[in-house]
Amino acid sequence: MEGTHRLSRQTARWSRYAQVTVHVAAAAGPAVRVVAEVSGGRGASFGIAVGAGCAEAERFREEARDGARYALMRLPEEARGVLVSVVEIVTAPADTGPGDVKFAAAHAVWRALGREPDRWPWTGEDGDPVFPS
Numbered sequence: 001m002e003g004t005h006r007l008s009r010q011t012a013r014w015s016r017y018a019q020v021t022v023h024v025a026a027a028a029g030p031a032v033r034v035v036a037e038v039s040g041g042r043g044a045s046f047g048i049a050v051g052a053g054c055a056e057a058e059r060f061r062e063e064a065r066d067g068a069r070y071a072l073m074r075l076p077e078e079a080r081g082v083l084v085s086v087v088e089i090v091t092a093p094a095d096t097g098p099g100d101v102k103f104a105a106a107h108a109v110w111r112a113l114g115r116e117p118d119r120w121p122w123t124g125e126d127g128d129p130v131f132p133s
Contacts, residue, residue: 001025003112004088007104009127016127018100020064021088022108027081032068034061034086040093060101064089067105070131074117075110084109099129106131 006019021036038057068084089101103121110116119132 001112001114003108003110005104005107005111007100007107007123007129009123011125011127014097014127015092015095016097016100016123016129017092017095018060018104019088019090020067020086020101020104020108022068022105022112023085023087024082024109024112025085027083030069030072030080031083032065032072032086033083034065034089036061036064036086036089038089038091040091060089060091060096061086063099063101064105067102068109070102070121071106071109071117074119075113075115079113079115082113084112097128099131102131103129 001024002021004019004021007016009016038060064086068086072080086105091101106121121129121131124130
């Protein structure tokens with residue numbers, strides 16, 4: 001199963017952008033792996049590969065991992081037996097801020113599984129993602 005989510009929000013002060021695609025498959029327990037390279041720019045035609053050693057790219061991969069884990073832990077126990085593979089991360093150099101990739105990854109997982117959490121994360125007035133406990 002596959003799920004994609006794009007966070008694209010404009011506020012009076014900021015633009016926020018991130019897109020994440022995941023594949024999910026049955027597994028013995030919850031697991032997450034990030035196999036995606038990080039692309040900069042809105043869409044592949046404008047994207048540029050960010051080097052594997054780039055600290056920014058590694059931060060985005062970690063956010064994707066955190067977002068997928070966040071999504072799985074907010075589902076009922078019986079729905080957590082999946083391997084989530086993050087296969088695409090698209091960012092915008094000036095518009096992707098802290099938490100944006102995590103937000104998109106969590107929503108992509110829920111979309112792929114066709115499940116909903118008890119409490120959805122949201123974006124505040126300033127566009128920053130908010131993750132309820």
